[in-house]
Amino acid sequence: MARRMIVWSALYFVIGVVMGMAMSISKVYTFSPVHAHINLLGWVSMAIGGILYQLFPAAGNSLLGETHYWLHMSGIPLMMAGLAGLLYTENPGFIIATSLGGTFVVVGAILLFINAIRYMK
Template sequence: MKGAARQFFILAIAYAVVGMALGIYMAASHNHAQMPTHAHIMVAGWLMSSVFAFFYHLFPEIGARPMARAHFWIQAVSGVVLVSSLFVLLNGTEAIEPLTALASFGFLAGMLVFIWNALPVLRTA
């Protein structure tokens, strides 16, 4: 794996480890208040990053473009801020909610960049 594919897969692995650790913590403590955070880490983090990694691996010419690097950084930064701020929000710090909302829109922006990157493949399918 090279370029954006490699970056996204490394990010996916990091999300998987963090999500599993949070899941084990919730099970051991019998406190499942962070279930939404766990779900976001596993789906928005692990699953989506893996899908992006394999897309860019299957289409390396797209994964080597500057827009693929932009996609990675938008998705990575907004995703980490999203799940981190969601964790803090669900622990009772409501003042962080605007940051969570902003990160959510950043995550959506990353998805829109991915769609833009994937359009050439979709047009030829």
């Protein structure tokens, strides 16, 4: 689990810095919120989760750890696609994807918290 989270977090880091570079070059900052969320939720949060699961393997190998991983991994792309669509088109239909993805990430974060209490003593 730890390796998967850290590898995926590194990919999100690449996506985030490429987005930042593209926005700087183009001087179009429409997707700044997407860039910020990819860096925070994708790179930082997943890296920290991966490090915690490396330090506490029982937490990473638990059902809570696995569920946290999958909620995070499905929630981030869904939320970011919805947010990008909302920012680009202002179509309120994208609120559904943004909200659903955000809910997945929040529930995943709560599971990480419960997992920390349970296994990280």
